[in-house]
Amino acid sequence: MKVAKFGGSSVASAAQFRKVADIVSSDIERRIVVVSAPGKRYKDDVKVTDLLIRLAEQVMAGEPYGQTVEAIVKRYADIVNELGLEAGHFLGELNDDLQSKISAYRHEPPRLLDAMKASGEDHNARLMALYLQDRGLEASYVSPLEAGIIVTDEPGNAQVLPESYDKLNQLRDRRGVLVIPGFFGYSLSGHIVTFPRGGSDITGSIVAAGVQADVYENFTDVDSIYCVNPSIVADARKLKEITYREMRELSYSGFSVFHDEALEPVYRAGIPVCVKNTNNPAAPGTWIVAKRNHIDEPVAGIASDTGFCSINISKYLMNREIGFGRRVLQILEDEGISYEHTPSGIDNMSIILRADQLAEGKEERILARIREELAVDEVTVEHGLALIMVVGEGMEKTIGMAAKATTALAKANINLEMINQGSSEVSMMFGVKEEVVNEAVRALYHAYFQELTVTQPS
Ligand SMILES: Nc1ncnc2c1ncn2[C@@H]1O[C@H](COP(=O)(O)OP(=O)(O)O)[C@@H](O)[C@H]1O
Numbered sequence: 342m343k344v345a346k347f348g349g350s351s352v353a354s355a356a357q358f359r360k361v362a363d364i365v366s367s368d369i370e371r372r373i374v375v376v377s378a379p380g381k382r383y384k385d386d387v388k389v390t391d392l393l394i395r396l397a398e399q400v401m402a403g404e405p406y407g408q409t410v411e412a413i414v415k416r417y418a419d420i421v422n423e424l425g426l427e428a429g430h431f432l433g434e435l436n437d438d439l440q441s442k443i444s445a446y447r448h449e450p451p452r453l454l455d456a457m458k459a460s461g462e463d464h465n466a467r468l469m470a471l472y473l474q475d476r477g478l479e480a481s482y483v484s485p486l487e488a489g490i491i492v493t494d495e496p497g498n499a500q501v502l503p504e505s506y507d508k509l510n511q512l513r514d515r516r517g518v519l520v521i522p523g524f525f526g527y528s529l530s531g532h533i534v535t536f537p538r539g540g541s542d543i544t545g546s547i548v549a550a551g552v553q554a555d556v557y558e559n560f561t562d563v564d565s566i567y568c569v570n571p572s573i574v575a576d577a578r579k580l581k582e583i584t585y586r587e588m589r590e591l592s593y594s595g596f597s598v599f600h601d602e603a604l605e606p607v608y609r610a611g612i613p614v615c616v617k618n619t620n621n622p623a624a625p626g627t628w629i630v631a632k633r634n635h636i637d638e639p640v641a642g643i644a645s646d647t648g649f650c651s652i653n654i655s656k657y658l659m660n661r662e663i664g665f666g667r668r669v670l671q672i673l674e675d676e677g678i679s680y681e682h683t684p685s686g687i688d689n690m691s692i693i694l695r696a697d698q699l700a701e702g703k704e705e706r707i708l709a710r711i712r713e714e715l716a717v718d719e720v721t722v723e724h725g726l727a728l729i730m731v732v733g734e735g736m737e738k739t740i741g742m743a744a745k746a747t748t749a750l751a752k753a754n755i756n757l758e759m760i761n762q763g764s765s766e767v768s769m770m771f772g773v774k775e776e777v778v779n780e781a782v783r784a785l786y787h788a789y790f791q792e793l794t795v796t797q798p799s
C-alpha cells in the first residue's frame with residue numbers, strides 16, 4: 342500500500358487535479374491520498390492558506406472581509422468549473438463553513454486562525470474525492486477526526502499523539518481510495534489544531550506510519566531533491582537517495598521541499614519516502630531511506646537559511662564558573678526561546694537563535710538579565726546572520742572537509758562569522774552575513790561537487 346501526498350503546487354488548479362487523478366489511477370497501490378490546500382499557480386500567485394490567514398486577521402481586526410471570502414471561494418469555483426463538476430452544493434457548503442467558523446471562533450483568535458487555515462486542506466480533500474469519483478474511482482473523503490489524527494492542543498504547532506497510530510491502522514481495511522486533508526488534526530478536547538506551515542507533509546508521514554505503508558510518496562513540483570536549493574544553483578545535481586538523518590538536517594536548515602518534522606514518523610516505522618514530481622511522474626524522484634547504497638561522495642547536500650542572530654557573551658575566567666552556561670540558557674528558557682547552536686571558547690559563549698524570537702522587548706530583557714545576573718564583561722547581539730549546513734554521511738571519514746569549505750569561502754572573499762563542526766557526525770555549520778549567503782552556497786557547491794573529490798584515508 343502507498344500513501345501519496347500532493348503538495349499545494351500539485352493541487353493548485355483544475356489542470357493539476359487532472360494530473361493527480363492520472364497518477365492515482367495509474368497504480369492500485371495508491372490507496373491513500375493526502376492533499377494540501379491549493380497553492381500557487383504562478384510565481385506571484387497567493388496560496389489559499391495565505392488567503393485564509395488574511396481572512397482570519399481581518400476578522401480579528403474587525404475589518405471588512407467579504408472580498409477575501411470571495412477570493413477564496415473563487416479559487417475552488419475555478420477548479421470546479423474547469424473540471425466540469427456538478428458540484429454546486431460544494432461551493433455553498435464552503436461559504437457556509439467559513440461563515441459558521443467565523444461566528445463560532447471570532448472571539449478566540451488562535452482557534453479562529455487554526456480553523457481558517459485547516460479549512461483550505463479540508464475543502465480541497467472533499468473536492469478531490471468528488472473529482473476522483475467523477476473519474477470513476479471508488480473514492481471517499483475521510484476527515485482527520487474519523488481517520489484518528491489526534492494531536493496536542495498547541496494552535497499552529499500541533500504534535501501527533503501516539504494513540505493516533507492504532508486508529509489510523511484501521512484505514513487499511515477500508516475500500517477504495519481514501520482522501521485525507523493534510524495540515525491538521527484534532528485535539529483530545531475536539532478542537533481543530535494545525536501543524537506548523539508546510540505541515541501536510543507531516544500528515545502524510547503520520548498516515549503512512551499508521552497504515553504501515555510500503556512507501557510514502559511525496560508529490561511536489563520538482564523532479565527530485567537537489568543537492569542545493571535549485572533557486573540558488575540552477576542545474577544542481579539531483580539526488581537519487583538520501584538518508585533520513587541527512588534529510589532531517591537539510592530540511593531543518595532550508596530544504597523546504599520536505600518538512601523536517603515529517604521525517605520522524607516514517608523513520609520510526611522504517612518506511613521509505615519517495616519525493617516525486619506531479620508534473621513529470623515518470624522521473625524516478627529521490628528516495629529517503631535508512632541507509633544509502635552508494636556513498637560515492639562525502640557531501641550529500643548544502644542547505645542555507647536566513648533570519649538568525651547571535652548573542653555573544655564574554656567574561657574573563659568563564660571556564661571556571663560552574664553552571665554559567667546553564668544559567669544563560671535558563672534565561673532563554675524563561676522567555677520561551679529555543680536556540681540552534683552554542684559555540685563556546687575559554688572566556689566566550691555564543692548562542693545562535695532565530696531572530697524573530699527576540700521581538701516584543703525580549704532582546705532588551707535578556708541582555709539586561711545576562712548583564713545583571715551573570716556579571717559578564719560584555720554581551721552583544723549580532724543580527725543578519727545566515728546559517729549554511731553542509732551534510733553528508735561520508736563526511737566523518739573524509740579528511741579535509743572543513744579546509745575545503747574555508748578555502749572556497751576565502752577564495753570567494755566571504756568572511757566566516759562562525760563554524761560549528763563535530764557535534765553532529767553528518768554535518769558542519771557555517772555562519773555568514775545574510776547578504777552573502779547565496780554566493781557562499783555557490784562557492785561551497787563548486788568546491789564539493791564540481792572540483793575533484795577529496796582524498797579518502799587509506
Ligand atoms: N534542495 C532542494 N531540492 C528541491 N527543491 C527544493 C530544494 N530546496 C528548496 N526547494 C524548493 O522546494 C519546492 C517544493 O516544495 P513546496 O513549495 O513546499 O512544494 P509543494 O507545493 O509540493 O508542497 C521546490 O519548488 C523548490 O523551490
Ligand SMILES: N[C@@H](CC(=O)OP(=O)(O)O)C(=O)O
Pocket residue numbers: 347348349350377378380388390391461523524537538539540541542
Ligand atoms: N497549506 C499549508 C500546508 C502545506 O503543507 O502546504 P504545501 O504543501 O503547499 O507546502 C501551508 O501552506 O503551509
